[in-house]
Amino acid sequence: MLRSYAQPETVDADAWSSAPQAHARAEDPLDWMRDSRARTTSVVIADADPVMRAAASFALEYGESFDVFEAGDAAELHAVVTEQRPTVALVDIGLPPAGGLDAAVGLGGDRPLRVVLWGYSPDPDRILAALRVNVYGFLPKTIAADALVRALSGVAAGEACLSRELTFDLIEQVAKLAGRERSRRLASALSDREREVLELISRGHANKEVAEELFISEYTVKRHVHNILSKLGERSRHAAIAAYREARGAERALGALESMEAA
Numbered sequence: 001m002l003r004s005y006a007q008p009e010t011v012d013a014d015a016w017s018s019a020p021q022a023h024a025r026a027e028d029p030l031d032w033m034r035d036s037r038a039r040t041t042s043v044v045i046a047d048a049d050p051v052m053r054a055a056a057s058f059a060l061e062y063g064e065s066f067d068v069f070e071a072g073d074a075a076e077l078h079a080v081v082t083e084q085r086p087t088v089a090l091v092d093i094g095l096p097p098a099g100g101l102d103a104a105v106g107l108g109g110d111r112p113l114r115v116v117l118w119g120y121s122p123d124p125d126r127i128l129a130a131l132r133v134n135v136y137g138f139l140p141k142t143i144a145a146d147a148l149v150r151a152l153s154g155v156a157a158g159e160a161c162l163s164r165e166l167t168f169d170l171i172e173q174v175a176k177l178a179g180r181e182r183s184r185r186l187a188s189a190l191s192d193r194e195r196e197v198l199e200l201i202s203r204g205h206a207n208k209e210v211a212e213e214l215f216i217s218e219y220t221v222k223r224h225v226h227n228i229l230s231k232l233g234e235r236s237r238h239a240a241i242a243a244y245r246e247a248r249g250a251e252r253a254l255g256a257l258e259s260m261e262a263a
Contacts, residue, residue, distance in 0.1 A: 041156045042067040042086040046077040046103065048096050052141065056090065059145035060152065074103040081108055087156050090139070093119035093126070101130050114155045118143075137161035189231045197224040202241045
């Protein structure tokens with residue numbers, strides 16, 4: 001049986017030499033695939049520890065669409081953000097000289113920059129303060145490489161990143177602050193004299209002792225106590241004292257948050 005064979009195509013040497021990408025593809029398909037993948041997300045890793053920077057850079061650059069820049073302190077971070085205009089900033093919560101939260105405030109100026117803090121021991125108060133200044137979340141430095149890639153990919157897409165445990169801690173913290181804020185608002189309705197009476201009662205003073213301390217009559221003290229219970233919506237002196245202490249705790253907590261945001 002006779003079989004017909006097509007003549008082989010003539011290879012144009014000039015055309016082959018003018019197609020370096022095709023040539024590279026034939027030599028090493030994996031290299032060609034890695035080089036041709038578009039890198040669409042730029043990340044700056046700001047950490048004083050060069051080992052942590054290197055480990056995070058390797059995890060993000062290995063086979064994923066990230067361009068990575070590094071910074072060792074706040075000044076370098078601001079310089080990289082200004083010059084390179086990254087999409088995401090992964091910032092050590094202890095970044096020199098004043099901490100990651102301080103470095104994150106105003107970072108990026110008017111252009112969108114998604115900041116994520118990371119560290120070893122998250123403090124819910126500080127993380128809550130960070131979220132209030134538009135930080136996208138917190139990651140532990142013990143995070144696995146693939147989880148880091150997924151988390152920052154999500155951040156680049158507009159998602160927040162918080163561990164489940166930290167989320168529960170923050171929910172509990174917000175609930176406590178909400179209760180304290182309510183107590184603080186109620187306590188703010190008290191007059192200065194009523195606050196003085198309640199402060200002395202909270203220290204264990206009886207009506208007679210309060211009267212002697214403030215140079216008023218016991219009847220006046222009782223009238224103040226009645227007004228205090230009415231304004232706080234409580235039925236007993238013990239409940240009023242508890243509400244007052246919670247209000248003072250709220251003032252301290254809110255003051256701490258405001259200080260961290262203003263720092």
